[in-house]
Amino acid sequence: MHVRKADEAYHIGPPAAAESYLNFTKILDVAKRSRADAIHPGYGFLSENAKFAQACGDAGVKFIGPGPASMEIMGSKTRARQQMEKAGVPFVPGTSRGLESADEAEQMARKIGYPVMLKAAAGGGGKGMRLVHRPEELKPALEAAQSEAERAFGDREVYIEKAIVNPRHIEMQVLADEHGNTIYLGERECSIQRRHQKVLEESPSPILDPDMRQRMGEVAVRVARAASYTNAGTVEFLVDQDKNFYFLEMNTRLQVEHPVTELITGLDLVHLQIRVAAGEKLPFRQEDIQIRGHAIECRIYAEDPDNNYFPSPGKITLLLSPSGPGIRRDSGMYEGWTVPIDYDPLLAKLIGYGTDRTQAISRLTRALHEYFVGGIKTNISLFRRILTDADFQAGKVDTGYLDRLLKAKPPHVRREDEEVAAIAAGIFAMLEPTSAVTANGSSSATGSAPANGIAASSWKRAARVEGLS
């Protein structure tokens, strides 16, 4: 889709990311050939790769994002904690260095109190993490976390933190120009996650009042300044049930969920990123930032909700997209497209905006009913379920919310339209005897052999790591 929308397109290699999107040489070569002034790294791929940012600088191409030094500080969670300690930023009690031994782990755990969380310093996406409730579980958990971290990130450094019970994950958007101006642009509530991956995000958070927003925002700015940060970034916090907030980490890139912030502030973050990278000063001050209305984003994934959310690649045979007031759709799919197995299964982001949370929810609910993706499975039905759930509507969410919802009995779906379906079957037969569409379920897009081709895909690898297979 992005190829179709671009003015120029350059082929960078085969689908496997390592040979194309992650290849510095190829990307910089395209920059040279197209005489590009700057590169926007998006999210994922090389967006948080300090070496790549450095390579861009060396090649005379502007990397739209922070400098390599800021990325390096925040790239290691232990190093980030050390910097934050110096800046007087509140964070979850624990160690700011990797644990040297099981004894040290036991000592720290006794000091901070169970339950504790063991985390990989180079980590992300929930890998290399272990929640430990009792002292006897600690040593085996430490060994498991260390080897998982080694396998996933090539770095077995693991540190320890107090585990906050049912925290909320609330993050603050920051934006800094290259002239020393750093401001915060409001928060996003991202507690609705499955296996540590965000699924639904909203802004503002149902529990923040202007005072807490200001306090968290000022801390986020302090964090960014401590890392000499420039351009757009996000400071993540865990918030406990008493509304105490703790620095978790900083993401040194633009995030998937940035649209909700754009809608409530009226700002175009990507445009601002480009302007900042071009050397401009921020065109507003902190006091100019106004939060208006409420926005909620659903990440539409090619996953099968009836099969443990396993990836569902295949050809999209029919696409009916929602629109209307307060509906924004950032989508990469089109009818006739075959969802590839080589990348993340994110298809589209559907965002509902309203003057308040209730209106945002109703508009989004309507849009989710209109959205139809035929030929593959998607998680659209999951969002219908979340949006009608009483706890969600009351804003009662935390990072354990989705697991609880999915464990509960799914709501009974009334199947009362069989007669309508029967009549429709006849009408279709009369008006359109054979669908022009080719059947789904046939071999993958590239026509390669099914079982073997899929075995090599990163989805299958990811599924194994996630314990799905």
Added chain:
Amino acid sequence: MVYDVSIDGKRYRLELERKETRWHCRLNGREVEMDAVLARRDVLSVLIAGKAYEIKREHTATDMHLWVGSVRYLAELHDPRSLRGRRGATADEKGPRKLLASMPGKVVRVLIREEQPVEAGQSILVVEAMKMQNEIKSPKKGIVRKIVAAEGANVNAGDVLAIVE
């Protein structure tokens, strides 16, 4: 036109006629007030007794589904003039039935030998796809006439795996 339709296995007799712009519809003998327009390929906009529905048709290698709103129904059209005279789908239907692969995968286990009898719902073979194992079951009580796919074979969606008579 008369149609013999099953929705999720339940049978309906449907009579449809269109005179210019007016539709006439009888469902199981009952007159139904109906109007319909094909909004686009595979999408039907239907008014039934004053209520509006948007119905999407979706095909997979083996089945046809109709979505009424967000609810999915399995739809099958039978030819009412068929000599097989299927009056109500029963598991004792006469005539050979083919078992098809519903997605690409690999046959990992064949459980029944040719010429062996099976009950409706009994597993005949196991196909593995994307690390999930699916048991392919017999749709009827009968005899396994032929196992087409051997153990270890790669299959594509729509391939015939076995024939049960």
